[in-house]
Amino acid sequence: MFTTGSKLFVGATVLSTVGAIVFGASVGGPTGLLGTIGLISVAIAFGFLAGINFFTRDGNVSAMEPAAELNSAAAQPPVGRSMWPLVTAVGVGGMAIGAVSKPVVFKVSVILVLAAAVEWMIQGWSERASSDRAYNDSLRKRLLHPLEFPILASVIAALVIYSFSRIMLTIDKDAGRWVFIIIGAVITTIGFVFAAKRGMSKGTAGGIVAIGLLALVGVGVASAVSGQRPIEEHPGITTAVCLGTASEAEIEEVDAKASQTVAAKSNVLANVYLDDTDHLFALNGGIGHVEYQEITVPRSTTVHVLFHNDSAEPRRLTVHLGTFPAADGSAGSEIADCTTAVEEGGEAFLTFRLDKSQDASSTPYRLTVPGVEGQEIKLLVP
């Protein structure tokens, strides 16, 4: 009475139902409820499949139709060997390795298994979609190429980008420039040859590209294994630098090759000038003709000040961001930020934000230029 296929699904249905009962009885709370609902859903799905198999007699050809034994879609042999079982096995292996090593390996393996499952299912289905092999093959291509080509292209592009980046991070900066000029020239030349030489077979062209790709990925992997070249770290601007209490060497390092121009000059709260008499003043954004010695700054708002140095000496603009009690209850020390040193005629942007009212700080908020005495612009934060 029961066909082979329906027996399998009937068994799975019974197993799922028993599982649902056991799970529901043993695990309480939302987890238990959700799990039970999930298992019952699985049982219903298996039951449905069992019914279909039973109804269609496992899709077996009726004994009354001997011709179908040869001509039906189900009677056709596969059009070719499938690599998807192998890919699935690799993916499952990767999942096992990833589970005990790196999460990224596990995630990539899961994606691989899912992709292989989709490919395998569609290939299996399409090979027996009809008794026409050519049609079956075209059916598979029609369904999977829109998926395969973009994914494959993305993977290849990612490999190329990753390999290039590893190579560039490994080789010397100056050597890298030449390496990539040469690689660019070679690629252009090969492209030219491809274009000029008519009649080149797809296989030859594909082979050359594949060799180039393999070489690139190989060198990229080797670069990744060998690691990055030493990258010199430069100290950033610190409060000590801004207040002029850092060492000469540190200050020199911070100011080395500092930019002297600003491209984005709009959107500033104020333009601050140090003129050739070492007089410091501000022009408020908007009212250009009035010199200000104090600027009102909105609280908790990121603002930008543009510093113009018209004095003969290289100068930096320092913003004093206040002094607040430390976590241990002590008085705390003053916080400051500043521009790098600006040469005569140069300009620099200073971005800052004052979160507390001016009354919260034991030292006033202000702008100063270290080395220029008696000049400051008050920052008023209501």
Place this chain on the structure above:
Amino acid sequence: MDRSDKTVTTLGDMPSPRRRWTRAALVGLGLVLAGCAKDAPQDYFQPKGPNAQKIDDLQRPVFYIAAIVGVIVIGVVGYIVFKFKDRGQDIPEQSHGNPKLEIALTILPAIILAGIAVPTVITVFDLDKKDDTECIINVTGQQWWWEYDYATGECGGVEISQPIVTSGELVIPVDTPVLLRITSRDVIHSYWIPALNGKRDAVPGRLHTLRMQADEAGLYTGQCTEFCGLSHARMRQAAVALDQADFQSWVDNQLEPYVAPEADTLASTGEGTFIANCSKCHQVNGIANADGTPVLSDPDLYVVSGVAPNLTNLLTRTAIAGWTFDIVTEECRTKLWETKGEGFGELYLQGVTPECFDEVALREWLRNPPGMKPMFADATNLESTGGKYRGMPNLNLTEDQIDQLIAFLIERK
């Protein structure tokens, strides 16, 4: 073409032509009459300042030209639809292309657009001028209210010796070009007082300028015009224009030192309640603890935007919570909104008088702010903001505490 198989709709299924025309005429009339609304304070066809006037001078001719073009196009389309309606007649001979007509229909719009572009560009540059402004006000948007910081210096002939912080109502001197420097503390907002100028986006990290000038004393309303989250629709604002003398009085009042409530009154209890419950975020300038140390707010620790409205002179403003809920009676509000020119300043500077004070909204707000205005203020649901609120949470104040706070706040004038 064989028309024998076409579907025929019987006349009995359709309303009569007269009925259809009547319906269409009624709909059209309704649309036209909607444009005659008088109680429309945010009507951008009613400029009340030179900047808005420039926009109006530009948009009216453009509107009229567009209207003429629109009427012609709709008329021609309508004529064609009715004239050549499918009545089962044979399809006429088909033709393709008419170079002369196509060239003419390309050149004509191009000329119209070029004609519009010239005054548009001139107006855009004109509105962007800043050199003649006489006053700077920092306008900062946050979810869901506007803050105004008045920079120190001269503003329309009035000296501002200390920064002034207020919210909701932007107070400016009449006939004075004021420069708003607009930015945001959280997401993008857009500042718009249609009677005085166009819109300007408030973008975090950027400072956009907008000229503002009113011809006449009065109250001009607006609202945020960039969708900014849950309560975008309840992020409103107003500009209040005052004569120079009245503006001077307003500035003087804003800079008045804090006067503590009389001892042993409900208000003095309210001061303590304020310090205990509200001062973590809201500042009242000059308020001090019992030991004399100033009470300083730290909204940057509790609120995503880093600020909460300064309540030093709360009762000089007529609405709260993003200028959404009136704290004046309907009668007083109407009087204030409708008075323009002489007499407005005196009326406005009275602040919220005991006769006009309507505590319903304030009381309800203190009782449950998120209940009045949707905000991200559920303490159990702040993981995504690192424990900080967007808006005011429910402080679960008792009715007694609310009474005390109202008694305290009503003196903040």
